[in-house]
Amino acid sequence: MTVKVLIPTPLQKLTQDKATVECEGTTIADMVESLEAQCPGIKARLCDESGKLRRFVNFYLNSEDIRFLENEATELSDGDEVSIVPAIAGG
Amino acid sequence: MTATTLTATSPLSTTSKALAGLKCKECGAQYEAKATHVCELCFGPLEVRYDYEHIKRTVTRETIAAGPNSIWRYKAFLPVETDTPIDVGTGMTPLLKANRLARRLGLKNLYIKNDAVNMPTLSFKDRVVSVALTRAVELGFTTVSCASTGNLANSTAAIAAHAGLDCCVFIPSDLESGKVLGTLIYNPIVMAVHGNYDQVNRLCSEVANTHGWGFVNINLRPYYSEGSKTLGYEVIEQLGWELPDHIVAPLASGSLFTKIYKGFREFVEVGLVEDKDVRFSGAQAEGCNPIATAFKENRDFISPVKPNTIAKSIAIGNPADGVYALDIARKTNGNIEEVNDEEIVEGIKLLAETEGIFTETAGGTTIAVLKKLVEAGKINPDETTVVYITGNGLKTVEAVQDSAGQPMTIEPKLDAFERALERARTLDRLEWQQVMV
Numbered sequence: 071m072t073v074k075v076l077i078p079t080p081l082q083k084l085t086q087d088k089a090t091v092e093c094e095g096t097t098i099a100d101m102v103e104s105l106e107a108q109c110p111g112i113k114a115r116l117c118d119e120s121g122k123l124r125r126f127v128n129f130y131l132n133s134e135d136i137r138f139l140e141n142e143a144t145e146l147s148d149g150d151e152v153s154i155v156p157a158i159a160g161g
Numbered sequence: 162m163t164a165t166t167l168t169a170t171s172p173l174s175t176t177s178k179a180l181a182g183l184k185c186k187e188c189g190a191q192y193e194a195k196a197t198h199v200c201e202l203c204f205g206p207l208e209v210r211y212d213y214e215h216i217k218r219t220v221t222r223e224t225i226a227a228g229p230n231s232i233w234r235y236k237a238f239l240p241v242e243t244d245t246p247i248d249v250g251t252g253m254t255p256l257l258k259a260n261r262l263a264r265r266l267g268l269k270n271l272y273i274k275n276d277a278v279n280m281p282t283l284s285f286k287d288r289v290v291s292v293a294l295t296r297a298v299e300l301g302f303t304t305v306s307c308a309s310t311g312n313l314a315n316s317t318a319a320i321a322a323h324a325g326l327d328c329c330v331f332i333p334s335d336l337e338s339g340k341v342l343g344t345l346i347y348n349p350i351v352m353a354v355h356g357n358y359d360q361v362n363r364l365c366s367e368v369a370n371t372h373g374w375g376f377v378n379i380n381l382r383p384y385y386s387e388g389s390k391t392l393g394y395e396v397i398e399q400l401g402w403e404l405p406d407h408i409v410a411p412l413a414s415g416s417l418f419t420k421i422y423k424g425f426r427e428f429v430e431v432g433l434v435e436d437k438d439v440r441f442s443g444a445q446a447e448g449c450n451p452i453a454t455a456f457k458e459n460r461d462f463i464s465p466v467k468p469n470t471i472a473k474s475i476a477i478g479n480p481a482d483g484v485y486a487l488d489i490a491r492k493t494n495g496n497i498e499e500v501n502d503e504e505i506v507e508g509i510k511l512l513a514e515t516e517g518i519f520t521e522t523a524g525g526t527t528i529a530v531l532k533k534l535v536e537a538g539k540i541n542p543d544e545t546t547v548v549y550i551t552g553n554g555l556k557t558v559e560a561v562q563d564s565a566g567q568p569m570t571i572e573p574k575l576d577a578f579e580r581a582l583e584r585a586r587t588l589d590r591l592e593w594q595q596v597m598v
Contacts, residue, residue, distance in 0.1 A: 079370045080201045089370060115202065125462060126187070126204040128479065130363055133356075135479065137465055155366045156199040157206065157481040 256399035283553035289388035293377035302375035311340030318347035393424020406544035413475035415486030444530035519554035
C-alpha cells in the first residue's frame with residue numbers, strides 16, 4: 071500500500087524539508103518503518119525506547135485519530151493520508 | 162481586510178533578562194524563545210524558562226501594586242520583552258466573596274474569581290491572547306490565527322483588531338450563534354469547519370506548518386498559555402497576598418489548571434507569598450470527560466473521547482495538557498469530577514440566582530462540580546475555596562433558554578399587574594408564564 075504522510079514542521083529537518091512523504095506499509099507500524107528507511111532517525115522521534123508511539127504524538131488516518139481505530143495496528147489502504155500531529159491545546 | 166492581505170513573516174529571535182528561553186517539559190531540551198511549541202527530540206510541549214533570581218531582585222508587592230490595573234502589572238512573570246504590551250484592560254477581574262452561594266452549599270469561605278467580566282471579550286481567553294499577540298508582534302508576525310471552541314476566537318479577533326494585526330480563525334461549524342457573531346463582528350476571516358474541535362485543531366496544525374502565521378494556541382502556545390498564570394497571581398493579591406486552600410476550575414485542554422498552579426508556585430518561589438498546600442480540583446462535563454475518567458481509573462495517560470455535551474467551550478476530547486492536570490490534582494490531594502448537561506444548566510442557574518453572575522456552560526460545569534464535591538464531603542466547609550468562572554452566559558443562551566422561564570406578559574393595566582404578581586407568588590411560574598394574565 072502506498073500512503074501519503076504529512077510531516078509536521080519539527081520533523082521536516084529529517085525529511086529534507088518535505089512536508090509530505092510517500093510511504094509503503096499495510097499498517098501504521100509498517101508505515102513508520104518505511105518512513106525510517108527513507109528518513110533515518112525519524113522513528114526515534116516518533117517512538118520511545120520500547121518502540122511504542124510517544125504519548126505526545128498523534129497519528130490521524132484520513133482525519134481519524136488512530137486511537138479510535140487500532141492504534142499502531144490500524145490497517146492502511148492505497149491512497150490513504152496519514153497525518154502526524156504534535157499534541158496541541160486550545161479552547 | 163481580505164485573504165490577499167494575509168502575509169507570512171519570518172519570526173525573529175530575541176531574549177530578555179527574565180525570559181530565558183524555552184524548555185521541553187518532558188526531556189528538558191532547551192530552545193531559543195522563538196515561535197515553536199514542541200520538542201524536536203521527543204515531541205513534548207515546550208514551556209517558557211525565566212530567570213527567577215532576576216525577578217526576585219526586581220519585583221516586590223509594591224512594584225506590582227504600582228503597576229497598571231490589568232494583567233500587565235505582572236509583566237515580569239510574562240514572556241514578553243516590550244515596555245508597551247497590548248493592554249486592553251485585560252485582567253484584574255473581581256474576586257467576589259460568594260456568601261449566598263456558600264450558604265446554599267454549606268460552605269463558609271467561598272470566593273468566585275469572575276472572568277465572565279474579563280475585558281474585552283468576557284472570558285479568561287483575553288489573558289492568554291493579550292500575551293500571545295504581544296509576543297507575536299515581538300516575533301515579527303503580521304497575521305495571527307487560532308483553533309477555537311468560540312471564546313478564543315472572540316478574543317483573538319478582538320485583540321488583533323485593536324493591535325492592527327490580520328486575523329484568520331478556525332471554529333467548529335456547530336458553535337453557539339453568539340460566539341460566531343462575537344467573532345465575525347471584528348471582521349477577521351472565519352473558517353467554520355465541519356467537525357469537532359479536535360478536528361479543527363488538527364487542521365490548524367497542518368495549516369501552521371505551511372503558512373507562517375502566528376497561531377496563538379499552536380506555534381505561540383508556550384507564550385499564550387503563560388497568560389493564564391495571571392489568574393493565580395490575581396487571586397493571591399486579591400486575598401491580601403495569601404494562597405487559598407482549595408481551587409476548583411474547569412478542565413478543557415488542562416492548560417488553565419496547570420498555569421494557575423504554576424502562578425501560585427512562582428509567587429512562592431520569589432518570596433511574594435508564604436507557602437502552603439493548595440488543593441486543585443477540576444471540572445469536566447460527562448459528555449467530554451477524558452481527564453475525569455483517567456483520574457477515576459487511576460491511569461497516568463489520557464484516552465481521547467468524542468465530545469457530546471452542551472459545554473462546548475470545554476469540549477476537548479484530546480486534551481494536550483491532560484496528563485499534567487491529572488498529576489496536579491493527585492499530588493495536591495484534589496479531585497476531578499464530572500457532571501451531566503442537566504446539572505450544568507442547574508449550575509448556571511444556581512450561580513445566577515445566588516450571586517448575580519451569569520456564566521456560560523463551562524462555569525455551569527464548574528459550579529455543578531463544586532456542589533458535587535461538597536455533597537461528597539470533598540471540600541472542607543472552612544477551607545478558603547476559590548472557584549474560577551471563566552466565561553459569560555450571554556454567549557451561550559441556547560444552553561438555558563428553555564429552562565430559564567419566560568417573562569409574564571400582561572396588559573398595561575394595574576389590575577393585570579396585581580393578578581400576575583399574585584400568581585407569580587403562588588404558582589409554579591414555568592407552567593403558566595407563557596399565558597397572558
